[in-house]
Amino acid sequence: MNKDELRAWLRLSMTEGVGNEAARNLLACFGSPQAVFEQSESALCQVVTPKQAQALLTVPNELAVQCVRTHQWLAHQPDRHSHALWTLGDPHYPPELMQLADPPLMIYVSGQTERTLGNAVAVVGSRNPTPQGAEIATQFGEALCAAGLCVVSGLALGVDGAAHTGALRGGKTSAHWHTVAVVGTGLDRVYPSKHKVLAQQIALHGLLISEYHLGTAPLAHNFPKRNRIIAALGLGTLVVEAALKSGSLITAKMALELNREVLAIPGSIYATQSHGCHALIRQGAKLVENAQDVLEELQLAPQQQVNLFADALATDDPMPSDDCEHPLLSHMGYAPVSLDALQARCGLDTAALQAQLLTLELDGAIGRLPGGLFQRLAAG
Missing domain, CATH: 3.40.50.450 (Rossmann fold)
Incomplete structure (x- = not known):
């Protein structure tokens, strides 16, 4: 995409009041963003509302800044991944997005751009x-x-x-x-x-x-x-x-x-x-x-x-397979449990119970929830 094409795509996407659906109708009628901005107001009104046509004839205030920013971002390609801008009709544009009522006019992507989505x-x-x-x-x-x-x-x-x-x-x-x-x-x-x-x-x-x-x-x-x-x-x-x-x-x-x-x-x-x-x-x-x-x-x-x-x-498998698990875990189940309820199940005094809970928490076997509740975590 050259600078003129980039500018036209950005201008179309930045035009106030012209959403993805209207932009798609314009592209279907005139073929490209550059062609859209070559049209007269009367020609544009055949596709969009008069208010949208007026907006299309006005250059967005931030367009120049956005053009420079986007061009620099695309020009800077990291060592192990890529930056790209995929527009409607681009062969890389995910076809799944075309099933949306308002697919994005263009998407910015960063990563392994040569790969595909798959399932x-x-x-x-x-x-x-x-x-x-x-x-x-x-x-x-x-x-x-x-x-x-x-x-x-x-x-x-x-x-x-x-x-x-x-x-x-x-x-x-x-x-x-x-x-x-x-x-x-x-x-x-x-x-x-x-x-x-x-x-x-x-x-x-x-x-x-x-x-x-x-x-x-x-x-x-x-x-x-x-x-x-x-x-x-x-x-x-x-x-x-x-x-x-x-x-x-x-x-x-x-x-x-x-x-x-x-x-x-x-x-x-x-x-x-x-x-x-x-x-x-x-x-x-x-x-x-x-x-x-x-x-x-x-x-x-x-x-x-x-x-x-x-x-x-x-x-x-969310269930632990280790038969040598800590005895306190067998009293916990997998639902959140309060200290009092757990104490009633296991019979430990408060100090001993809190010490064991701290040990299990540090080992990653349980998690502490708001409200003074504890929850057993799945085995890793």
């Missing part, structure tokens, strides 16, 4: 999961990627980050991305900043995607909008943990609208982060207990299911 599943959930929820997301990400699936998520704190991390562990060298992160900012920044290293690792083995121009800050309304891209890229959406009012449920709804599968992992009745998953299951979402359930529901090739059992069965 993918979206994994989403709470930004503030229980310790067990975060561990489950990591395990599922690893097992699904080991089975040959690309794990798509949103790079957010909590379940998203855990799913990406698991996928990076489970990935093998292939022609497909191990994981894809769809972000709600410009790709010249990482949000949240805690995931800077994770974003770098994703770029080395997968892809980061954004429909937002470089320099775009983490604006609240951008994140629900980007969820439609997450839903579109996956054959289905797996919800690990989600409250009843959650962005993850928005993603699940978008997946249904795209005729994608929706799957959910049940959790404790005491954890509010599980209530959204339970609501989805009541409404017909597939109840998932292991990664094999995901492959079967998505009706993937039998060989991928064989790969899962061969390479990731141990990771996929």
Whole structure:
């Protein structure tokens, strides 16, 4: 893409009041962004509203700055991954996004741009999961990627980050991305900043995607909008943990609208982060207990299911297999439990119980929840 083409694409995408649908109609009529801006107002009014036509004749204030910023970003190619800008009609543009009612006019990408998506599943959930929820997301990400699936998520704190991390562990060298992160900012920044290293690792083995121009800050309304891209890229959406009012449920709804599968992992009745998953299951979402359930529901090739059992069965099993586990764990179960309830079960005095809980917490065998609750974690 030369500078003139880049400028025209940016101008079309930045024109106020002209959304993705109107822009697609203009491209279908006139053939290219450059041709759009060569038209008279009357010609434009044959395709869009008079107000939109007026806007198209006005150069956006920030266009020049954005052109320079984007050109420099594209010119700077890191050693082990690439920057690119894929527009509608580009052979690299993911065809899955064309099923959206308003596919992005163009997407910024950073990572292994020569690879492709392959079969993918979206994994989403709470930004503030229980310790067990975060561990489950990591395990599922690893097992699904080991089975040959690309794990798509949103790079957010909590379940998203855990799913990406698991996928990076489970990935093998292939022609497909191990994981894809769809972000709600410009790709010249990482949000949240805690995931800077994770974003770098994703770029080395997968892809980061954004429909937002470089320099775009983490604006609240951008994140629900980007969820439609997450839903579109996956054959289905797996919800690990989600409250009843959650962005993850928005993603699940978008997946249904795209005729994608929706799957959910049940959790404790005491954890509010599980209530959204339970609501989805009541409404017909597939109840998932292991990664094999995901492959079967998505009706993937039998060989991928064989790969899962061969390479990731141990990771996929949420139940501990060690017969020599700490005695206190047998009293805990997997639901959150209070100190008083646990003391009544095991009969230990308070000081001894707290000492053992601290030891188990430091060993990563249990997690501490808000409200003075404890929860046993799945075996690694």
